[in-house]
Amino acid sequence: MASTEQTPTTPDDAGGTAAARPRHTIVVPPEVSMVALLGTRDELLRVLEHSFPRVDVHVRGNEINLSGASAEIALVERLIDEMTAVLASGSALSPDAVERAVGMLRAQAAGVGSDRPADVLTLNILSSRGRTIRPKTVNQKHYVEAIDTHTIVFGIGPAGTGKTYLAMAKAVQALQAKRVNRIVLTRPAVEAGERLGFLPGTLTDKIDPYLRPLYDALHDMIDPESIPRLMAAGTIEVAPLAYMRGRTLNDAFIILDEAQNTSAEQMKMFLTRLGFGSKMVVTGDVTQVDLPTGTESGLRVVQQILQGVEDVSFSLLTSTDVVRHRLVSDIVDAYGRWEERRTPQHRGEGARAAVRRR
Numbered sequence: 001m002a003s004t005e006q007t008p009t010t011p012d013d014a015g016g017t018a019a020a021r022p023r024h025t026i027v028v029p030p031e032v033s034m035v036a037l038l039g040t041r042d043e044l045l046r047v048l049e050h051s052f053p054r055v056d057v058h059v060r061g062n063e064i065n066l067s068g069a070s071a072e073i074a075l076v077e078r079l080i081d082e083m084t085a086v087l088a089s090g091s092a093l094s095p096d097a098v099e100r101a102v103g104m105l106r107a108q109a110a111g112v113g114s115d116r117p118a119d120v121l122t123l124n125i126l127s128s129r130g131r132t133i134r135p136k137t138v139n140q141k142h143y144v145e146a147i148d149t150h151t152i153v154f155g156i157g158p159a160g161t162g163k164t165y166l167a168m169a170k171a172v173q174a175l176q177a178k179r180v181n182r183i184v185l186t187r188p189a190v191e192a193g194e195r196l197g198f199l200p201g202t203l204t205d206k207i208d209p210y211l212r213p214l215y216d217a218l219h220d221m222i223d224p225e226s227i228p229r230l231m232a233a234g235t236i237e238v239a240p241l242a243y244m245r246g247r248t249l250n251d252a253f254i255i256l257d258e259a260q261n262t263s264a265e266q267m268k269m270f271l272t273r274l275g276f277g278s279k280m281v282v283t284g285d286v287t288q289v290d291l292p293t294g295t296e297s298g299l300r301v302v303q304q305i306l307q308g309v310e311d312v313s314f315s316l317l318t319s320t321d322v323v324r325h326r327l328v329s330d331i332v333d334a335y336g337r338w339e340e341r342r343t344p345q346h347r348g349e350g351a352r353a354a355v356r357r358r
Contacts, residue, residue, distance in 0.1 A: 024073045026064040026080055034062060036087050037080075039095070044083075047095045051102045052076055075105050085118035091132075097121050100136055103320070113138050126169045126176075128221045133169040136323050140166060143315040147281060150313040152271070152306075154259075155283040156299065157317025158332040163283035164257050168217045170281070171253040175235070180278070181251040182234060185214045186270075188241040188261045211238050214257060241266060250275035259284035259299045261291055267298030287335070 028037060038045040038059065049057050055068035055076055064080065066073045082101050086093055101117035108114065120141045126133045135141040140162055146153045147170045155163035171183045215238065218227055222236075230236045241262065256262070256270055259282045267282075274280055284299045291297060306312050319336070322329040 021067050022070045022073060023065065023067045024077065026066070026077060028062040028064065028080075028084070030062060032062075032084055032087060034059075036093065037083055039093070043095055044093055044098050047098045047102075048076065048079065051099065071109075075102075075109060078105055079117075082117040082121075085116075086121050089118070089122040091122050091124075096136070104138055107138075115141060125166065126173050126221060128172075133166070133221070135166065136162070137317075137321045139315070139317050139321045140323075143317065144170065146313040146315050147279070150311050151278075152274070152280045152312045153282070154299075154302070154312075154314045155281060155317065156286060156303075156314065157321060158285050158287060158319055160322040160328045160332075161317040162321070162323050163285075163317060164213070164255070165217055165220075167255050167281040167283055168214070169221060171255060172218075172221045174253045174279070180253045182253075183236045184244075184249055184252050184254045185211075185218075185236070185238045185257070186241050186244055186255070187211060187214065187257045188259075188266065211240070214238050214255075241270060244270055244273050247273055248275045249273050249278055251277040252279075254278060254280045256280070256282045257284070260286050260289045260297045262298035263291065263295055264298045264301045267302050271302075287339070 028034060039047075045057070045059065049055075052068070052072050052075065055066055055072045057076070058065040066076055079098075079101060082105070083093055083098065086097070086101075101121065104113065104115065104117045104120065115138045120135055120138055122134070123141055123144065124132050124134050125144060135144050139157075143153070143155055143163075144166055147167065153167075155167060157163055168185075171180075171185075174180045175183055215227075218236065218238075222230070227236065231238070241256065252275070254273070259267065261284075262270065270282075271280070282299070282302075286297060286300050289297045289300075303314060307314065319329045319332040322332060
């Protein structure tokens with residue numbers, strides 16, 4: 001597929017010889033569309049060039065000529081191979097996918113991870129309404145695989161890492177494949193700086209805003225016109241966590257979202273709802289706890305209690321797995337650094353101020 005040649009040495013300005021600059025030529029197979037590989041108006045080629053500033057890239061026909069540092073050239077060659085593999089699977093490439101592939105390859109070069117970018121970017125979970133839902137990072141792929149192989153999975157990470165969205169996609173996939181008979185989605189109704197009593201309407205109206213993100217995800221994955229029918233039949237149930245008490249959930253895919261806002265007792269109550277033929281996914285962000293001061297998060301406690309228990313998996317996602325706007329990842333990192341700089345005294349004063357505001 002490719003041949004390597006080294007440029008001859010050339011005289012430098014001082015009369016000596018300049019070091020040879022390695023060159024490499026990649027010959028793209030004729031069955032691969034160069035437009036699909038490099039993008040409309042070369043948008044993917046520009047991502048490649050931006051990601052590897054120490055490599056000069058020149059394209060002529062189906063040949064990609066590279067010159068620069070040997071290690072960087074090797075990474076570009078691997079990237080082209082991964083991009084070609086994605087196209088061969090029938091998937092399309094996007095600038096975001098290429099950037100994520102570059103990140104995975106650089107992590108591997110640093111000795112972190114071994115998953116092929118093409119394997120991550122082509123792992124389809126669900127196709128719905130003209131688009132395909134799939135993991136976009138290595139950690140997301142491991143999270144999805146954990147859901148396949150474990151009965152209880154905890155997805156823990158910051159906002160925007162796809163914890164709930166991917167769990168919902170796996171739930172819909174399991175329902176469509178008839179591996180479960182129903183989907184149960186639940187959240188604790190805990191205020192993030194607001195109070196339920198100030199909201200207008202009945203109790204159902206007051207609780208609805210807390211469940212709205214789950215409805216939004218459902219609308220992305222299921223024909224919106226069929227959702228009321230499925231909910232009326234009990235095939236899909238969206239309810240506050242308090243409604244789970246006293247139940248046993250058989251043949252169900254159960255998702256507990258925003259689990260950082262459960263107490264230790266609520267977490268135990270939820271986990272013991274597990275029935276035969278069911279699967280549970282618990283998602284949350286331990287850095288965004290909205291519980292009253294002095295109440296320990298059930299999501300934090302359960303990591304200590306169930307760590308190492310067979311058929312229970314903990315999947316940890318980080319800011320590198322954020323799949324929202326690039327700034328979301330930067331914001332998560334900035335808040336993390338700020339929290340690390342704060343002294344325990346400052347954190348205590350903040351907690352006491354929150355109590356006074358209540």
